[in-house]
Amino acid sequence: MGMGNSMPIFYYSTVMKTRFLSFMLLLCLLAPVKSQTYQPTAENLKARQEFRDNKFGIFLHWGLYCMLATGEWTMTNNNLNYKEYAKLSGGFYPAKFDAAKWVSAIKASGAKYICFTTRHHEGFSMFHTRYSDYNIVDATPFKRDIVKELADECHKQGIRIHFYYSHIDWFREDAPWGRTGRGTGRPNPKGDWGSYYKFMNNQLTELLTNYGEIGAIWFDGWWDQDQNPGFDWQLPEQYALIHRLQPACLVGNNHHQVPFEGEDIQIFERDLPGENRAGLSGQDISSLPLETCETMNGMWGYKITDQNYKSTKTLIHYLVKAAGKDANLLMNIGPQPDGELPAVAVERLAEVGKWMQTYGETIYGTRGGCVAPHPWGVTTQKGNKLYVHILDLQDKVLFLPLEGKQVKQAVRFADKTPVKFQKCQGGITLSLGKVPADMDEVIELELKD
Ligand code: GLC
Numbered sequence: 001m002g003m004g005n006s007m008p009i010f011y012y013s014t015v016m017k018t019r020f021l022s023f024m025l026l027l028c029l030l031a032p033v034k035s036q037t038y039q040p041t042a043e044n045l046k047a048r049q050e051f052r053d054n055k056f057g058i059f060l061h062w063g064l065y066c067m068l069a070t071g072e073w074t075m076t077n078n079n080l081n082y083k084e085y086a087k088l089s090g091g092f093y094p095a096k097f098d099a100a101k102w103v104s105a106i107k108a109s110g111a112k113y114i115c116f117t118t119r120h121h122e123g124f125s126m127f128h129t130r131y132s133d134y135n136i137v138d139a140t141p142f143k144r145d146i147v148k149e150l151a152d153e154c155h156k157q158g159i160r161i162h163f164y165y166s167h168i169d170w171f172r173e174d175a176p177w178g179r180t181g182r183g184t185g186r187p188n189p190k191g192d193w194g195s196y197y198k199f200m201n202n203q204l205t206e207l208l209t210n211y212g213e214i215g216a217i218w219f220d221g222w223w224d225q226d227q228n229p230g231f232d233w234q235l236p237e238q239y240a241l242i243h244r245l246q247p248a249c250l251v252g253n254n255h256h257q258v259p260f261e262g263e264d265i266q267i268f269e270r271d272l273p274g275e276n277r278a279g280l281s282g283q284d285i286s287s288l289p290l291e292t293c294e295t296m297n298g299m300w301g302y303k304i305t306d307q308n309y310k311s312t313k314t315l316i317h318y319l320v321k322a323a324g325k326d327a328n329l330l331m332n333i334g335p336q337p338d339g340e341l342p343a344v345a346v347e348r349l350a351e352v353g354k355w356m357q358t359y360g361e362t363i364y365g366t367r368g369g370c371v372a373p374h375p376w377g378v379t380t381q382k383g384n385k386l387y388v389h390i391l392d393l394q395d396k397v398l399f400l401p402l403e404g405k406q407v408k409q410a411v412r413f414a415d416k417t418p419v420k421f422q423k424c425q426g427g428i429t430l431s432l433g434k435v436p437a438d439m440d441e442v443i444e445l446e447l448k449d
Pocket of ligand 1: 293
C-alpha cells in the first residue's frame with residue numbers, strides 16, 4: 001500500500017485520460033464530416049421500396065420546344081437566340097390539354113408514376129414560379145399552371161408524380177455555360193453561379209411546397225460541366241434541402257455516374273443497367289433502387305417527323321428485361337403542342353396496359369430473379385415464386401440453372417396449366433410442349449424454401 005502502489009495507478013489514469021481526450025478530439029474533428037453523411041429517414045427508405053415495387057413509370061417531356069416539333073434540344077442544336085426563342089411562350093396555347101385525360105391514359109398502361117419536365121434545358125418553367133416571369137402562367141396566353149393541374153390529377157387518381165428538373169438553363173444569363181447552350185446569345189459565359197443556384201433552390205422549394213407529395217426529383221444536366229472538372233454543383237446542400245422539405249422524396253440524378261452522396265435512386269439512360277449500347281451508361285450498379293429511361297419513338301420532346309414508335313412487343317420486352325435486372329422502366333412520351341398525347345402513344349399505353357392486367361403480378365413487387373438474364377429472357381421473383389419470362393426461344397425445352405434449389409411445381413402463368421420439368425445437372429429443364437409463340441411466355445415456378 002502507500003506510495004509504491006499509487007504511482008502506477010496515477011500513471012495509468014493519466015494515460016487513460018490523455019487517450020480519452022485524444023479520442024474525444026478525434027471525434028470532434030470527425031463530427032463535421034459525419035454530420036454530412038446522408039442518413040435516409042424511415043419514410044425515405046419506405047418510399048424506395050415502394051418505388052422498387054412500382055416498376056413502371058411514364059416520362060413526359062413537355063415544354064415550349066414542342067412547338068418547334070424537333071425535340072427538346074433544338075434551341076442549342078440550332079443555336080437559337082434566347083430572346084427570340086422566348087417569344088414562343090407568347091403563342092403557347094395547348095388548347096386540348098386535359099390532365100385528367102392524360103393521367104387516365106397513363107394509368108391504363110399500368111404505370112404507377114409519371115415524371116414530368118417542370119423545367120427542361122430551354123429554361124422555361126411549366127409551373128407558376130415567383131422567381132421568373134418566364135413561366136407557363138405569366139408568359140403564355142394559356143395562363144394555367146400545368147404542373148399543378150397534373151400533380152392534382154395524379155393525387156386524385158392515385159398515381160405518383162415525379163418532377164424532372166434541369167440543372168442546365170440555356171435561357172438564363174446567370175446560368176454558367178457548360179458544353180451546351182453556347183450559341184444561344186447569352187452575354188456572359190461565366191454567369192453568376194450564386195444567383196443561379198439560389199434560383200434553382202427557390203424553385204425546388206416551390207415545387208416541394210405547392211404541389212403536394214412529390215415522389216422524386218429527377219435531375220439532369222450535371223454532365224454539362226464534365227469538361228470543367230473543378231465545377232461544383234453544390235449538390236449535397238440541394239439534396240439536403242429536398243429531404244428537409246419532403247423526407248420521402250427520392251433524389252435521382254441522370255449524371256451517368258455511380259450515385260453520389262444524398263441520392264436515393266440510380267438512373268440509367270437508354271440502357272438497361274450493366275449495358276452500354278447508347279454510350280451513356282456502363283457505370284457500376286449500386287445497391288440503390290434502379291431506373292432506366294427510354295423513348296417510345298426516338299426523341300424525348302415532340303418531334304413531328306419521328307413516327308418511329310417502338311412496337312408494343314418491344315416496349316413490353318423492355319419493361320420485362322428491366323424488371324429482370326431489378327430496375328424500373330421510365331418510358332417517355334413527348335406531348336404535342338395542342339396539349340394532347342400523340343395517338344400512337346396512347347394506343348401503346350392501352351396495349352401495354354392490357355398485357356399488364358394479366359401479367360402485372362409477375363412484374364410489380366418483384367425483384368430480379370435468381371436465374372440471371374439470358375438471351376432467351378429473364379426471371380423475376382417474389383418470395384418463393386420465380387417467374388420465368390421466355391422472350392425469345394426457338395426450342396421446346398429450356399434449361400434453367402437452378403443449382404441447389406428445389407422446384408415444387410411449374411405452371412404456365414396465364415392459365416395455370418402444369419409444365420413438365422425434370423431435374424438435371426446444375427438445374428432443371430422445362431418441357432414446354434412447343435416453341436413459345438407468345439411475346440412473353442411466363443412460366444411460374446414454386447420453389448421450396
Ligand atoms: C438527356 C437529354 C435530355 C433528356 C434526358 C432524358 O440527358 O439531355 O434532353 O431529358 O436525357 O433522359
